[in-house]
Amino acid sequence: MARIMVIASGKGGTGKTTLTANLGIALSKLGKKVLLIDADVAMANLSLILGMQSSPITLHDVLLGEAQIRDSIYDGPGGIHLVPSGMSLENYKRLDSERLAGVIKEIEEDYDYILLDAAAGIEKQVISAISASQEMLLVTMPNPPALADAEKTRQIAQRLGAKVTGVIINFVRKEKGEIPQQDIANFLETPVYGSVPDDPEVRRTFSQEKAAPVIARIPNSPAAIEFQRIASRLTGLKVQEDAQKEGFIKKGLLARLFFWWKK
Numbered sequence: 520m521a522r523i524m525v526i527a528s529g530k531g532g533t534g535k536t537t538l539t540a541n542l543g544i545a546l547s548k549l550g551k552k553v554l555l556i557d558a559d560v561a562m563a564n565l566s567l568i569l570g571m572q573s574s575p576i577t578l579h580d581v582l583l584g585e586a587q588i589r590d591s592i593y594d595g596p597g598g599i600h601l602v603p604s605g606m607s608l609e610n611y612k613r614l615d616s617e618r619l620a621g622v623i624k625e626i627e628e629d630y631d632y633i634l635l636d637a638a639a640g641i642e643k644q645v646i647s648a649i650s651a652s653q654e655m656l657l658v659t660m661p662n663p664p665a666l667a668d669a670e671k672t673r674q675i676a677q678r679l680g681a682k683v684t685g686v687i688i689n690f691v692r693k694e695k696g697e698i699p700q701q702d703i704a705n706f707l708e709t710p711v712y713g714s715v716p717d718d719p720e721v722r723r724t725f726s727q728e729k730a731a732p733v734i735a736r737i738p739n740s741p742a743a744i745e746f747q748r749i750a751s752r753l754t755g756l757k758v759q760e761d762a763q764k765e766g767f768i769k770k771g772l773l774a775r776l777f778f779w780w781k782k
């Protein structure tokens with residue numbers, strides 16, 4: 520039975536699709552059976568990042584009730600399987616995202632991990648992706664606007680019954696002004712599963728003729744190493760933990776910053 524996990528952030532451009540692709544390949548390298556689903560049905564990017572060709576049958580067809588989910592699964596790099604989303608905006612307007620949970624149930628026995636790449640925002644398609652998942656990985660950046668959106672997304676997950684398993688902090692530069700990891704864990708009341716550096720190699724996904732996520736191109740680059748560490752942690756392998764205290768203590772600058780907002 521698969522762990523069904525949605526990768527969400529609220530805010531756009533935090534690195535959800537990047538994490539989905541790289542984490543998926545990292546889990547596959549650990550011997551897990553992995554399916555990635557491009558649940559960003561309006562702005563489908565996942566197949567592009569994975570360097571895959573446009574596919575005849577997509578999640579759009581499945582959510583329109585015109586194809587079976589099994590017919591929309593394609594082999595991807597590093598042993599992963601992918602359900603891509605379609606590029607047609609015309610179809611997008613007609614599709615019924617509430618079918619998602621039901622169609623995932625049809626294939627959950629076939630995988631160890633099913634990762635859903637969610638869209639930004641909290642529109643209907645995001646709600647459907649969260650509702651179809653048992654767990655959420657919450658992606659944020661170490662700044663207040665990203666954190667505010669992550670908190671809203673966390674609250675939605677709670678209401679919909681998805682467990683927020685871990686936070687991934689992305690674009691970490693270890694610069695002055697960044698919110699420290701422990702404060703982020705405290706604020707979101709969720710353990711930090713990874714702290715992914717801002718790594719220029721990640722941006723070079725499209726630098727070769729065939730696009731490829733960083734983990735497939737340069738597995739020893741700083742971001743790729745962190746994606747592999749997150750995968751190990753998810754699968755229960757022992758990883759070197761950054762000092763993280765037990766429990767979540769609301770104190771410091773961040774607590775003051777959000778004191779009224781969180782009430």
Ligand SMILES: Nc1ncnc2c1ncn2[C@@H]1O[C@H](COP(=O)(O)OP(=O)(O)OP(=O)(O)O)[C@@H](O)[C@H]1O
Pocket residue numbers: 528530531532533534535536537538559564637638639689690691715716717718719721722723724742
């Ligand atoms: N750790 C990183 N270091 C450097 N660049 C990164 C990193 N993570 C993501 N990026 C780059 O940031 C951009 C946005 O990433 P991505 O598309 O994964 O975000 P997203 O959250 O899926 O966006 P959207 O909300 O639009 O779906 C991409 O160009 C990606 O290559």
Ligand SMILES: [Mg+2]
Pocket residue numbers: 535536537559564636637638
């Ligand atoms: Mg995306």
